[in-house]
Amino acid sequence: MKIMKRPNILLTGTPGVGKTTLGKELAQRTGLTYINIGDLAQEGQLFDGFDDDYQCPVLDEDRVVDELEEKMVDGGVIVDYHGCDFFPERWFHIVFVLRTDNTNLYSRLESRGYTGKKLQDNVQCEIFQTIYEEAMEAYKEDLVHQLPSNKPEDLESNMDRIVEWMDQWIKNNN
Numbered sequence: 001m002k003i004m005k006r007p008n009i010l011l012t013g014t015p016g017v018g019k020t021t022l023g024k025e026l027a028q029r030t031g032l033t034y035i036n037i038g039d040l041a042q043e044g045q046l047f048d049g050f051d052d053d054y055q056c057p058v059l060d061e062d063r064v065v066d067e068l069e070e071k072m073v074d075g076g077v078i079v080d081y082h083g084c085d086f087f088p089e090r091w092f093h094i095v096f097v098l099r100t101d102n103t104n105l106y107s108r109l110e111s112r113g114y115t116g117k118k119l120q121d122n123v124q125c126e127i128f129q130t131i132y133e134e135a136m137e138a139y140k141e142d143l144v145h146q147l148p149s150n151k152p153e154d155l156e157s158n159m160d161r162i163v164e165w166m167d168q169w170i171k172n173n174n
């Protein structure tokens with residue numbers, strides 16, 4: 001029996017916008033494999049140096065890409081990361097940039113324990129739509145979609161929208 005082809009989905013956006021929440025629920029509902037790049041790097045110690053400003057290790061992007069390549073070729077993967085320009089463009093069949101209102105994001109990051117420069121920089125990243133612009137440069141524009149991620153109803157409608165897109169993709173590609 002031929003194995004059904006399934007798409008790879010990138011969930012990106014500023015830290016705190018809800019990528020992990022959406023990604024995990026989506027994986028449960030669709031059977032796709034959820035991969036959090038931060039966790040993957042932590043497990044494999046895929047780091048290269050240390051960022052003194054943010055007091056965190058720096059991702060070794062090349063090793064992350066090498067680590068994932070095989071899985072991505074098979075398809076059916078949801079990738080979650082707050083950056084998107086170092087993944088091979090060919091990996092993804094669609095890119096979602098989650099967006100959250102500033103005040104909302106501020107309180108989410110504050111309750112995550114972010115303070116000072118780290119808190120300010122991340123909220124500013126969202127205000128300047130840095131990740132959206134990064135995605136629009138790294139991928140074909142018609143593959144990149146913004147999703148509002150402010151309230152629980154947004155989570156539901158985003159899920160519905162992605163599942164509908166995925167069902168159609170699977171029909172068209174099998």
Ligand code: DAT
Nearest residue numbers: 015016017018019020021149150151152155
């Ligand atoms: P990320 O993975 O982008 O860093 P997260 O999934 O950890 O974000 O979510 C950050 C916080 O926001 C967490 O407390 C859950 C909450 N959250 C996520 N999506 C939400 C939504 N649609 N409505 C309300 N709160 C949400």
